[in-house]
Amino acid sequence: MADAASLAAAAGAVVERDRLAAVVAVHQRGVRVGATAGGLADRRWAIANTVDTRFQLASGTKGVTALVVLSLVADGVLALDQPVRSLLGDDLAAIDDRVTVEHLLSHRSGIGDYLDEEQLGDVSDYIMTVPVHRLDSVEAYREVLDGFAQVSEPGERFAYNNSGFVVLALIAERAAGASFAELVDRRVCEPAGLTTTRFERNDALPGGVAVGYLDETGLRTNALHLPLLGGGDGGLTSSVDDVDRLWRAVVRGAVVPAELVASMTTPRSTTPSGDRYGLGLWLAPTSGVLALEGMDAGISFRSLHDRDRDLTATVVSNTSHGAWPVARVLDDALWH
Secondary structure, three states, X not given: OOOHHHHHHHHHHHHHHHOOXXXXXXXXOOEEEEEEEEOEEEOOOOEEOOXXXXXXXXXXXXXXXXXXXXXXXXXXXXXXXXXXXXXXXXXXXXXXXXXXXXXXXXOOOOOOOOOOHHHOOOHHHOOOOOOHHHOOOOHHHHHHHOOOXXXXXXXXXXXXXXXXXXXXXXXXXXXXOOOHHXXXXXXXXXXXXXXXXXXXXXXXXXXXXXXXEOOOXXXXXXXXXXXXXXXXXXXXXXXXXXXXXXXXXXXXXXXXXXXXXXXXXXXXXXXXXXXXXXXXXXXXXXXOOEEXXXXXXXXEEEEEEEOOOOEEEXXXXXXXXXXXXXXXXXXXXXXX
């Protein structure tokens, strides 16, 4: 098994060799052991990516959504076995009344998905079914979530589901009486000591946030491909240092209590490839390594955390596919 410095060097060499628009970093015991940044954060102005650049994380957000929900479970505001209908009322009537919070967290709800990745072609070609400027709050997502029939019995099988995590954000807001962005700040970012992680409007990205690009070259961005403001299934921006802080805070029980961390990291499902899934987190086939992953138009992200070694390896790119050559190196070292 490669040591942290060697892993960082090997992954960084791929960024340089392939001229990727990406940042890769390896942290151990909270110290950044090595990092490499490549490509441009903003092609219009030739602003380079740096190790401190913030990137969109796409479905990496789902792990944070799970933490928000489980923090509400810890406080008695929600329960894992609670039917989501108790908070949805008459909204999203196609969702089976038996679907629970835990079903959604484990991708075992069987609800219809507004973004079914099994039916998706090239992610950069996907267009939202409603104008993206209307998706400026979690409640606004009801328009895009509604009308998808249940596809399997609740609890019957694993099927990766984006709608489920938007529904989790929706019920979290209703149960806690606060916006999802506020809940993320208060219940995850503050206790974890995160300084760069937050939701940003996609039409008003501040300085220091990489612009997402649809192609390896050219100026077409993902502004028309993503909701104006992210929700439970995606949309957070962060930096590689904050991702490491998040992992370490979660593992030591600083965000949710240890018994709920154990619940998050207990396998509920195993995919045909052998990967396992808990609650909001991917789990390695045979070890205690954890993962967050995301891909969207102009975004690719994978982060692995080896609990035994207190080691985090993260790669993030502002193109749809830029992270994957590096992720293969990280996976070979930590995942398989």
